[in-house]
Amino acid sequence: MNNNFLPVFSVDCPKRLEKFKIIQGSYGILAPFSCYDKLLHKIRLFDKPFLIDSGVFENKQQAWYYQIHCEFKNARWIRELHLANEKKLRKTIQDYLKRCDYFSPDYVFAPDIIGEPLISLYLARLSLEEYWKQPRSYQLIGVVQVGEILYNWTEKSVPSQDSFLPYYNSPKSFLSSLISEYRNMGYKYVALGGLLKPDKTRRTGLKFGLSIQEFDDLLTWSRPDFVLGGLALTRLDILKKHKVWADSTGWLWWNACYDEKFKDRNPLQEVINFASESSGMETRDHPVT
Numbered sequence: 001m002n003n004n005f006l007p008v009f010s011v012d013c014p015k016r017l018e019k020f021k022i023i024q025g026s027y028g029i030l031a032p033f034s035c036y037d038k039l040l041h042k043i044r045l046f047d048k049p050f051l052i053d054s055g056v057f058e059n060k061q062q063a064w065y066y067q068i069h070c071e072f073k074n075a076r077w078i079r080e081l082h083l084a085n086e087k088k089l090r091k092t093i094q095d096y097l098k099r100c101d102y103f104s105p106d107y108v109f110a111p112d113i114i115g116e117p118l119i120s121l122y123l124a125r126l127s128l129e130e131y132w133k134q135p136r137s138y139q140l141i142g143v144v145q146v147g148e149i150l151y152n153w154t155e156k157s158v159p160s161q162d163s164f165l166p167y168y169n170s171p172k173s174f175l176s177s178l179i180s181e182y183r184n185m186g187y188k189y190v191a192l193g194g195l196l197k198p199d200k201t202r203r204t205g206l207k208f209g210l211s212i213q214e215f216d217d218l219l220t221w222s223r224p225d226f227v228l229g230g231l232a233l234t235r236l237d238i239l240k241k242h243k244v245w246a247d248s249t250g251w252l253w254w255n256a257c258y259d260e261k262f263k264d265r266n267p268l269q270e271v272i273n274f275a276s277e278s279s280g281m282e283t284r285d286h287p288v289t
Helices: 014-022 037-045 086-103 117-131 147-152 171-185 212-222 233-242 267-276
Strands: 006-010 028-032 050-053 066-073 076-083 107-109 139-145 189-193 196-198 206-208 245-248
Touching: 006 267, 014 037, 028 037, 028 245, 037 050, 037 086, 050 086, 086 117, 117 139, 117 171, 139 147, 139 171, 147 171, 147 196, 171 189, 171 212, 212 233, 233 267
Parallel strands: 006 028, 006 245, 028 050, 050 107, 107 139, 139 189
Antiparallel strands: 066 076, 196 206
């Protein structure tokens, strides 16, 4: 990632990948870990920055990071879902990285959990330890779950004292420390995640939870390398300004089938052309580990 805005498009089926055959310019392709092997091999052949994501939108009731915990309480057995023990988590991470090795991506997102910033930090540490156990051709990207903190912070009134820092007891104070932990841990690249919120009125069931101004402010002080779910026509200027990579979580925003204003346009190509205006060079770079 070489300090240039780059649009990254999510692909999870062959029909979507076919659309890129007529697209010109610099862009990246992101695919979830759950994709078929054949599709992941085809993506690699495009010779574009290729990213693999662990797939955090799976069914949380059967998520990989849970395990059944049984305990005898109050004269009866209690069965509950708890965070899996370290051995189980490491085994899953090992399998994840091993499969990613097979497809030679350029970047891989460390496993994370939506709405769980501290558990995601714990998983990021385990992932980095497993990642360094053998030489790999790709860079591991740490995913900082910022949405839960930004959207659910409970403001508390505190006495006005000169000794308080400017952002004392605010989301920014917590997130600054959280992001720093990823950097100190050894992550070269950091992505912001968790910025999508449930919205039943939308076909995708999700919406980006920040206004343009709020998004601009977040990128100004957090300075990430990637924004998960941040790519949209309305946010291109902000992404270009801060020179970050960003992916689209859905394809409906540029599909004429769902939006008539794109009937005679190709917004996918428009986004790529917009990105090309910010750099006269090819944005693909080869990670060195």
